[in-house]
Amino acid sequence: MRPERLDPYAYLRPKKKFPPVWCAGCGIGIVLGAIxxxxxxxxxxxxxxxxxxxxxxxxxxxxxxxxxxxxTTHGRALAFATGLKLARPEMHVIVxxxxxxxxxxxxxxxxxxxxxxxGLTAIVINNSIYGMTGGxxxxxxxxxxxxxxxxxxxxEPPFRIDALAEAAGAAFVARSTVYHTRELDRLIxxxxxxxxxxxxxxxxxxxTTFGRLNKLGSPVEMMQQLKDNSIPLERAKELPPxxxxxxxxxxxxxxxxxxxxxxxxxRLIxxxxxQARGGGAHGTAH
Numbered sequence: 001m002r003p004e005r006l007d008p009y010a011y012l013r014p015k016k017k018f019p020p021v022w023c024a025g026c027g028i029g030i031v032l033g034a035i036x037x038x039x040x041x042x043x044x045x046x047x048x049x050x051x052x053x054x055x056x057x058x059x060x061x062x063x064x065x066x067x068x069x070x071x072t073t074h075g076r077a078l079a080f081a082t083g084l085k086l087a088r089p090e091m092h093v094i095v096x097x098x099x100x101x102x103x104x105x106x107x108x109x110x111x112x113x114x115x116x117x118x119g120l121t122a123i124v125i126n127n128s129i130y131g132m133t134g135g136x137x138x139x140x141x142x143x144x145x146x147x148x149x150x151x152x153x154x155x156e157p158p159f160r161i162d163a164l165a166e167a168a169g170a171a172f173v174a175r176s177t178v179y180h181t182r183e184l185d186r187l188i189x190x191x192x193x194x195x196x197x198x199x200x201x202x203x204x205x206x207x208t209t210f211g212r213l214n215k216l217g218s219p220v221e222m223m224q225q226l227k228d229n230s231i232p233l234e235r236a237k238e239l240p241p242x243x244x245x246x247x248x249x250x251x252x253x254x255x256x257x258x259x260x261x262x263x264x265x266x267r268l269i270x271x272x273x274x275q276a277r278g279g280g281a282h283g284t285a286h
Contacts, residue, residue, distance in 0.1 A: 013065070
C-alpha cells in the first residue's frame with residue numbers, strides 16, 4: 001500500500017539545489033507541487049520518469065526534482081523529449097514549459113508533437129509574459145496589456161493554448177490555475193496516464209513583471225483574481241460566449257483516443273525487420 005501522506009523530499013533534491021530561484025509568491029512552485037502529487041499517485045518509480053524543460057523561469061524546475069532530467073535549450077524541450085521517448089518508449093516523459101518557450105520559439109515543436117500524438121505530457125505554465133528576461137510580451141499576452149516591448153498596449157491577439165493543441169491533434173487537453181491546486185494535480189495525473197500527447201495549461205501569474213506593469217497588485221491579490229476570473233467547464237457550457245469574456249475555463253477540454261506515435265513507430269520497425277528477413281509482411285503500421 002502507498003503511504004497516506006506524501007513525502008515530498010522523496011522527489012526533491014533539497015540538500016543540493018535549494019532554495020529555488022523563483023520569486024517569492026511565484027506560481028511555478030505550486031505547479032511543481034501539483035506535479036509531485038500527481039506522480040506520487042501513479043505509483044511509478046522515479047527511474048521510469050523523466051522531466052525535460054527549456055529556458056525561462058519554468059525551465060529551472062528539473063533542477064529541483066530527483067528524477068531523470070534534462071535542462072535543454074530555449075524552445076527545444078519537446079524536441080529533446082521526442083528523441084528520448086523514441087529511444088526509450090517505456091519512459092514517462094514530462095515536459096515543463098512556459099508560454100513563450102512552448103509557443104514562440106518552440107511553437108513548431110508544439111504543433112508537430114501534437115500532430116504526431118507522441119506520448120509526452122506537456123505542462124505549459126502560462127503567465128502571459130516573458131518573466132525572466134524582462135517582461136517582453138509572449139504569444140499569450142492579452143490584447144491591450146502592457147509589456148516592456150508593448151509600452152502602449154499589446155495589439156496582437158493571444159494564442160488559445162487549448163484550441164491550438166486540439167487543432168494540431170493532441171489526445172488530451174486540460175486547464176486549471178495555480179489557485180485551484182487540487183484540481184490542477186488531478187488534471188496532471190489524468191494527463192500522465194493518458195496515452196498520447198497530453199497538454200495541461202497551468203494558468204499562473206508573474207507579479208514582478210506582468211503584475212507590476214499592469215498594476216494588478218500583490219501576489220495575494222493576483223491569486224484572488226485567478227479565483228474570481230475562472231469558471232469550471234460544466235458551468236461555462238451553460239453560459240453564452242459573451243459571459244465568458246476574460247474568464248479562465250477550467251477542466252478537461254479534450255479527451256480522445258488516437259493511435260500513439262511510438263507504438264505505430266515500433267510496429268513499423270517490426271514490419272521492416274520482417275520484410276528484411278524475408279517474412280513478406282506488408283501493410284501499414286496502424
